[in-house]
Amino acid sequence: MPDLSPTTFKPILLKLVKTPHDIAPADIELALEHVVTPAAALPEQVGAFLTGLALARVELREDLVVAAASFIYSRAVPAVIHGADTDFVVDIVGTGGDGHNTFNVSTTAAVVAAGAGARVIKHGSRASTSSSGSADLLQALGCIFTPPRARAPRPIPAVPFAFILAPHYHPALAALAPARRALPFRTLFNVLGPLLNPARPRGMLLGVAEPALAPPFAAALRAAGVQRALVVCGAEGLDEISCAGDTHAWELGADGAVHARMLHPRDFGLPAHPLADVRGASPEENAAAFRALLTSGADVPAHLTPVLDFVLINAAALLVVEGRAADFKEGVRLAREAITSGSAWRALEAFREAGIKEAAEAAAEARA
Numbered sequence: 001m002p003d004l005s006p007t008t009f010k011p012i013l014l015k016l017v018k019t020p021h022d023i024a025p026a027d028i029e030l031a032l033e034h035v036v037t038p039a040a041a042l043p044e045q046v047g048a049f050l051t052g053l054a055l056a057r058v059e060l061r062e063d064l065v066v067a068a069a070s071f072i073y074s075r076a077v078p079a080v081i082h083g084a085d086t087d088f089v090v091d092i093v094g095t096g097g098d099g100h101n102t103f104n105v106s107t108t109a110a111v112v113a114a115g116a117g118a119r120v121i122k123h124g125s126r127a128s129t130s131s132s133g134s135a136d137l138l139q140a141l142g143c144i145f146t147p148p149r150a151r152a153p154r155p156i157p158a159v160p161f162a163f164i165l166a167p168h169y170h171p172a173l174a175a176l177a178p179a180r181r182a183l184p185f186r187t188l189f190n191v192l193g194p195l196l197n198p199a200r201p202r203g204m205l206l207g208v209a210e211p212a213l214a215p216p217f218a219a220a221l222r223a224a225g226v227q228r229a230l231v232v233c234g235a236e237g238l239d240e241i242s243c244a245g246d247t248h249a250w251e252l253g254a255d256g257a258v259h260a261r262m263l264h265p266r267d268f269g270l271p272a273h274p275l276a277d278v279r280g281a282s283p284e285e286n287a288a289a290f291r292a293l294l295t296s297g298a299d300v301p302a303h304l305t306p307v308l309d310f311v312l313i314n315a316a317a318l319l320v321v322e323g324r325a326a327d328f329k330e331g332v333r334l335a336r337e338a339i340t341s342g343s344a345w346r347a348l349e350a351f352r353e354a355g356i357k358e359a360a361e362a363a364a365e366a367r368a
Contacts (some may be wrong), residue, residue, distance in 0.1 A: 004033060004034050004037045005039070006040070006041060006042045006045060008034070008040075009031070009034045009040065009041050009042075009045050009049075010045075012027050012030060012031045012034070012049075013031075013045060013048055013049060013052065015027060016031075016049070016052035016053070016056060017048075017052055020055070020056035023056065023058065023064065024063075025063050025064060025066070025067030026067075028058070028064050028067045028068050028071070029067055029070075031049055032068065032071045032072075032172065035049065035172075035175050035176060036075065036171075036172050036175045043178070043179065046175075046176065046178075046179040047179045047182065047183065050176070050179055050180065050183060050187045050189070051183070051187075053188045054183075054185055054186070054187045054188075058188050059188045059191055059192075059213060059216070060212055061216060062215070062216040062219040062220060062223075064188075065188070065192070065195070065216050065217065065219075065220045066219070066220050066223045066224075068188060068189075068192060069192055069195040069196060069220060069224065071172070072170055072172045072173060072192070072196055073196060073198075075170070075171060076169050076170050076171075076172070076196070076198050077148050077153065077168070077169045077170075077171070077198070078153055078198065079148070079153065079156055079169065079198035079199050079200075080153050080154070080155040080156065081155065081156050081199050081200075082155050082156075082158045083119075083158060084199070084200070087119045088118075088119070088202050088203055088322055088323060089119050089120070089199055089200075089201045089202055089203070090113070090118055090119070090120055090121075090201050090202070090203035090204065090205075090318060090321060090322045091110075091120065091122055091194075091197050091199070091201040091203075091204050091205075092106045092110050092113070092120070092122065092204070092205040092206075092314065092318045093106055093122065093123060093124060093134075093193070093194040093197075093204070093207070094106055094194065094206070094207030094209075094239030094240055095190070095191040095194055095206075095207065095209055095213065095217075095239050096190065096191070096193075096209070096239060097186050097190060097191065097209045097239070099209075099237070100236065100237075100275055101279060101280050102238070102240065102275060102278050102279060102280050103278050103279065103280045103281075103286060103289065103307050103310065104132055104133075104134060104137045104280065104286050105240050105278070105307075105310050105311055105314050106122075106134065106205075106207070106240060106314060107122065107124070107134040107137050107138065108290055108293065108294075108311045108315075109311050109314035109315035109318060110122045110161060110315075110318070111161050111294070111344055111347050111348050112294075112312075112315040112335050112338050112339060112344045113315045113318045113319050113335065113338075114160035114161035114344070115160065115161075115338030115339070115341075115343035115344030115345070115346065115347040116315070116324065116334040116335055116337065116338040117160070117324055117334075118160070118318065118319060118322045118324055119160060120160065120161050120162070121156060121162045121163075121164060121197065121199040121201060122161070122162070122163050122164070123164045123166060123193070123194075123196065123198070123199065124163065124164075124165070124166060124193075125165065125167060125193065132280055132281070132283040132286045134163070135163070135165055136283035137287055137290065138163055140283040140284050140286070140287035141287050141290065141291070141348065141352065142352050143163065143348075143351060143352045143355050144352075144355040144356055144358070144359045145163070145165040145168065145355065146355065146358045146359045146362050147168045148168060148169065149362075154358060154361075154362075156199060157350075157351065157354035157355070157358070159347070159351050159354050160347040160350065161347040161348060161350070161351050162199075162351055162354075163351065164197065164198060164199060166193060166196065169198045170196060170198075173189065176189055191208070191209075191213065194206045194207075194217070195220050195221065195224060200224070200225065201226065202225070202226060202227045202228070203226065203227065203229065203318075203321045203322050203323075204228075204229040204230075204321065205229070205230050205232065205241075205314065205317050205318045206221065206229060206231045206232070207231075207232050207233065207234075207239030207240045207241070208231060208232070208233050208239055209233065209237055209238070209239045210233065210237060211248050213233070214231045214232075214233055214250045215250065215258070217231055218231045218250045218252050218258045219258070221252060222252055222256055222258075226252065227254055228252060228253065228254060228321050228322075228323070229251075229252040229321060230249055230252070230317055230320075231249065231250040232248065232250075232263070232317075233247065233248045233249075234246075234248075235247065235248065236275060240310075241313050241314050241317055242265075242275070243270075243272060243273045243275070243278060243306065243309055243310040243313055244273060244274050245265075245272055246264055247262065247264070248262065249261050249263050263317075263328075265309070267329075268312065268313050268328045268329060268331070268332050269328075269332055270309045270312060270313060270332065271309065273305075273309060273310065274306075277306035277307075278306050278307050278310045289304060289307060292304060293307065293308055293339065294339055294342075294344050294345040294348065295345050297339075298340045300339075308339075311335070312332050312335050312336060313328075313332070315331065315335035315338075316329075316330075316331025316332040316334070316335050317331065318331075319331040319334055319335065
């Protein structure tokens with residue numbers, strides 16, 4: 001590759017502005033190479049690049065989504081997953097940006113599915129557009145995230161539920177962070193996170209905030225080697241399966257075909273609840289609700305019934321993707337059993353204890 005500099009970045013930026021329809025995957029890869037190479041791009045150029053991506057809506061093009069995700073994957077810190085060849089690892093995650101600020105349903109559903117027997121390795125970060133991101137909630141519950149070592153990375157804990165903090169594994173995204181924070185709008189890199197799990201899950205429940213994102217993201221999951229997936233968008237523009245009514249869904253099967261369908265709480269044997277009843281709050285308040293949901297057995301407080309059903313719907317769908325449940329109603333039954341038996345809470349405790357142990361080992365290594 002020739003030497004990269006702000007001068008060699010200019011033709012890509014010009015193409016992105018003048019003829020965005022001509023942008024090819026190679027252009028995205030070369031632009032990102034400039035961004036991550038020291039002194040190869042001026043801060044102003046990085047801002048222009050992100051703005052051009054937003055105006056061109058490149059996130060709607062499968063080939064460009066795949067190119068960006070593949071580049072960032074290639075620069076990621078490797079994740080060591082014991083049993084990755086034999087376990088059907090799954091993830092549940094949303095792109096964010098739906099503006100509804102709901103309870104941390106995907107994180108809670110991930111823990112519940114793990115309590116039902118699935119192996120879940122969730123990839124997430126701190127809040128960007130909501131009051132409480134997945135990492136914020138888990139931290140409020142006492143979980144610790146230790147950065148991986150550059151050499152000989154520690155294996156991801158072999159527990160039913162584990163969590164990967166995205167910034168620890170994606171240095172390429174760190175180069176974009178200052179410009180992203182300075183911009184008042186979302187870009188491709190705000191929605192790319194669900195495609196970047198270093199654990200490379202074989203099954204995914206992925207929520208998007210607008211239906212137009214679903215087909216390219218389903219195709220990108222297929223290109224990344226995901227074997228079964230459900231890409232969903234609530235009719236309200238929710239990046240989860242909605243508890244309030246209809247949800248648009250695109251099912252990626254083992255044969256690689258994608259089939260569109262509609263979902264509704266009645267498909268899960270559950271009533272609908274307005275989104276106002278499942279609003280999120282601070283990480284501490286969401287953690288208190290999480291704890292009440294998973295430690296009350298069959299006596300979950302009545303005011304949390306809408307949140308419980310919201311969690312059951314999404315956990316059930318993940319269990320169907322994972323293959324443990326034959327249909328959504330069986331998934332609800334398995335998810336409810338995981339909650340009432342306490343196995344979901346034990347899955348969270350196992351991850352928390354593994355994180356405390358890993359942090360202590362890292363501290364001991366640092367002192368050695």
